[in-house]
Amino acid sequence: MPIIVTGTIDLDPAQHDAAVDAFRQAMAATREEPGCEGYTFSADLEDPGRFHVSEQWADGAAIDTHMTSPNLAALVGAMGSLGVTSAKLTKWEGATGSKLM
Numbered sequence: 186m187p188i189i190v191t192g193t194i195d196l197d198p199a200q201h202d203a204a205v206d207a208f209r210q211a212m213a214a215t216r217e218e219p220g221c222e223g224y225t226f227s228a229d230l231e232d233p234g235r236f237h238v239s240e241q242w243a244d245g246a247a248i249d250t251h252m253t254s255p256n257l258a259a260l261v262g263a264m265g266s267l268g269v270t271s272a273k274l275t276k277w278e279g280a281t282g283s284k285l286m
Contacts, residue, residue, distance in 0.1 A: 186245065187222075187243065187278075187279065188240075188241070188242040188248045188277070188278055189241055189242075189276075190238065190239070190241075190242075191237075191239055191240075191275055191277070192238045192272070192273045192274035193229075193235055193236065193238065193271070193273050194236045194238060194269060194271070194272045195232075195235050195236075195270045195271040196235075196236070196264075196267045196268050196270060197234060197268025197270070198232075198234035200266075200267040201228070201233045203266070203267060204267050205228065207260060207267065208226035209226075210259075210260075211257075211260040211263075212225060212226060214256040214259075215251065215257070218247070218250065219250070220242055220243040220244060220246065220247020220248070220251075221240075221241075221242060221243075221251070222241040222242060224241075225239045227239070238274060245278070248276070
């Protein structure tokens with residue numbers, strides 16, 4: 186069953202560039218994980234301290250493995266120095282996709 190994760194991470198706007206670097210590294214490493222079908226952090230166009238999260242996983246086993254991966258541990262460690270004030274993520278299970286455009 187496919188898994189989708191969406192959400193936001195809010196952090197100190199002064200750490201925007203450092204966050205971009207940390208998220209870019211996490212994206213590159215995580216996209217190599219088995220079962221990862223999409224993993225993206227996107228900067229908000231109006232709020233320099235907000236990033237949007239979008240993940241797509243083949244199944245629950247893939248995201249379970251990711252949750253214990255060195256990639257995620259490194260990202261969580263880096264987030265401590267970014268002044269994270271909020272992280273709100275929602276896991277959607279069993280989504281069926283259809284093309285919009």
